[in-house]
Amino acid sequence: MDAISSTIHHHITAAAAHRPAANMFPKLLALQPLAIHDSHSKPKKSSRSAVESLSHLLHLRMETPEQKLIVQQSNWNLQFDHDEKHNTPAMSPREDVSDKWREIHGSQDWESLLNPLHPWLRREIVKYGEFAQATYDAFDFDSFSEYCGSCRYRENRLFEKLGISKHGYKVSKYIYAMSHMDVPQWLERSRIAETWSKDSNWMGFVASPLFMEKPRLSVGFLSIYTSKCEATRYNKSSASEQVMEEVKRLVEIYKGRGEEVSLTITGHSLGGALALLNAYEAANTIPNLPISVISFGAPRVGNIAFRDELHQIGVKTLRVVLKQDVVPRMPGIVFNESLQKFDDFIGTLEWVYTHVGAELRLDAGSSPYLKRGLNLLGFHMLETYLHVVDGFLSTSSTYRSNARRDVALVNKYCDMLVDELRIPPCWYQRENKGLVCNAHGRWVKPRRDPEDIPSPTRDQEVHVHGIEMRESCERFESLLSV
Template sequence: MEAKMATPRGVAMKRVTMLRNGTKKTKWYWKLKFGIRLKAIRSAISSSLHNQRRRLTCSTAIPTNTPVNGIVSPLVVHQSRSSSKKNELRLAKPLASLLRMPLRAADFIDFGNHMTPTLSPRENISAVWRDLHGASDWDGLLDPLHPFLRREIVKYGEFAQATYDAFDFDPLSEFCGSCRYNRHKLFNELGLAQNGYKVTKYIYALSPVDGPDWFESSKIGEVWSRDSNWMGFVAVSTDEESDRIGRRDILVAWRGTVTPTEWYIDLKTKLKKIDRSDKKVKVQRGFLTIYKSKDEESKFNKTSASEQVMEELNRLINFFKEKGDREISLTITGHSLGGALSLLTAYEAGVLFPTGVHISVVSFGAPRVGNLTFREKLNEMGVKTLRVVIGQDIVPKLPGLFVNSIVNKLSLVTGKLNWVYRHVGKELRMDMYMSPYLKRESDMTGSHNLEIYLHLVDGFVSRKGKFRWNSRRDVALVNKGSDMLVEELRIPQFWYQLPHKGLIKNRFGRWVKPGRNPEDIPSPFSQPSHV
């Protein structure tokens, strides 16, 4: 029986009054009587609670289909037949339904072991990895988003996030611009060891700019390097992880723009040739400058970032081809500028390794990189690119915010113009406002934050669906480098920083800047790790 409040009923009543002359006066009137049932009280309380939580209302569970005969089947979204009112949270529902409530402030207080884990289960994807890496251009896997693909995207996004979390950007540090940890313990320090990869080489890049002193990242005289910055790393999957994912995966992760000189170079939007064998292939000059620059007087960039990464890829691919135990894949990931460098790396790798290696790119908030011929060449090489984009993020609309938008709308007429920037690959587009945990204020910087990208991917079901209620990734990570979570959650803004801003108390009781452990000091003579 449905819980409802009974309608009011009218009952005829009479009142008899004795007058002074001894006669009686009768007066009829109606008295309203209300019948209220227990279920009606529950319904009223439930409705009140729902109104208070409507900002944090998430969708219900959505069943999935499992792979059949090695083919990844897409999610099936079942539309609810009931009205929105019937879907409201009611106290009469079982306890299991109440446990599906979205996060509130109390969920960020440590009450012990009952708290939900932040890691989603990781299945064996060895039979379907090619589909997950674009063999069929992700047909049927993006909308709705397949859970296997979601976890792979988040995994590579966390590798890209590591290039920010480990970057030393303290202007008072003598190691400003380097990685705070050596490559052997990078993943352990950042909590990524469970992903099953081993870093084999660090990549350094130049951003040459002749400008004022404020362009320099460091504010002290003696630094580890005045011209180079740590830009990313190369890693390879372990035997155990390779068994799970069905191949030996070589990973390249690139950092996005951080230093003032990188921001300046990013603005150089003139197209420039990248391939001497085909002069029509052109890319953005600024991205290419960071990727290709080198200096014989430099400690860390006697060779360019391009040469460093290609040398390591050549070494690893030849090693595993000789070993011959598994197929080899090359996955390149990065955010913002890192997404642009990922495409440049994919282009060179496609030229250098034309056969025997599956090359894919997973980028986040990446700008346009090259012209039409650049895109066509990547397609001819078989490079598969998945661009993860937030609709409110302006960076993917660059370069050419206005010109390219107009030209793309007139693509039937302007489709062959080679001086116009073009995006590459398949797009996974999300809306920042689909998450009930994010503020609704417009924030250009916040919408470009990589942690927000990962938060949205983890909660994304489909373009028209709601944020999934059973998302696992920790919501608090959003505010690690931003102020985008709703105030009701009470998560501090920009909370990710070193304790005491890097100061420690020495044995004499003084607060001082610590020195680095010898193994964490960058060295131009370090050799790649053996595999």
């Protein structure tokens, strides 16, 4: 335990989500071994049909926001007065977690913190989930935008725009990923010719905390991990290299100042699987760096050898899994093997992702705010996860009555909330898709604020700044506090 509270822990976190919600599923499935299943003579009936219905339903539901509601048979009664609830701050008071931070980040494999769930750990999990959610909420998936596939905001206003500056972090670098040749439909692409980038998508960010006794760093990413191409603007280095470069840079800075540094990587769905790859690489690249992974609804990743290696190098993994979510039951991407070679693996592998680290297993049925019934997409959404985590006390308790997180967030991209709450389904949308009526009476798309236009050069400048900072901790501090 770290008893000296004045020690500054620089905690690096990677918030990884793989796609904006509106398109993630078809492409997530494209990466699964399901396609190979199809060529097998004896596919496993049960898993195939589940997968097919998932694919089918998700695809349909993605494009057809459910208008008809599943009839509520529950005798759920409104548990609060609307106005009272609406006038309650959505944030809880924050405790100083510095004394317990190593344990909260997995030093003891979360053994004694999960059931009942320690309130400090709950808050940390929600925070990391909100970092992963940020990559969905800020992603520009307007195919008529010349910035399609980028982040809608520049680094220094991302958290503010998304209302998560409360966590006290600041983005230090954006990470970009390029299309993998095997999965050509992976990226979000603009329909128009001249775009900010033809090859890359925004993938996430590296961030570090401000004004806290125990500042931390965060890294987030979205998509495929190892591709690069000299001819591109954003992927002369791969996403993997970008993350590692930035993490190494920050670790060096903080270690050079005699401070403790740790890295937590977080991600949702495929992003959760990628977080594990990132952790593996970071552990092999940077010796003696405490690394933890907190994933949400991630599919299974890797084989037994990979599991053993992760364990050996000390990567701590906490998988948050919703009982109703089928994605964590699906085989995920396989590390170090090309997709073509997947055939060799299937059948011989026991999928073992669940054995890497700890699992926080939650039941959506514990929440009185959520509809019952089958909603495969809804039960996989990250906001649904965060809502259930927020109310979780222990496996033997009901949803906690003093949960503070805004329940309305659940319905951002789906239709999961009971009607009594009167929150429209899929409500997270831009007014007129960004069109505005100009002085001449014409509906036009305003030019993006130059500050928010992606630029590999500007990223480079930020980076160079960072390197200069190594020579001057004071100047670095001032950069962080801008």
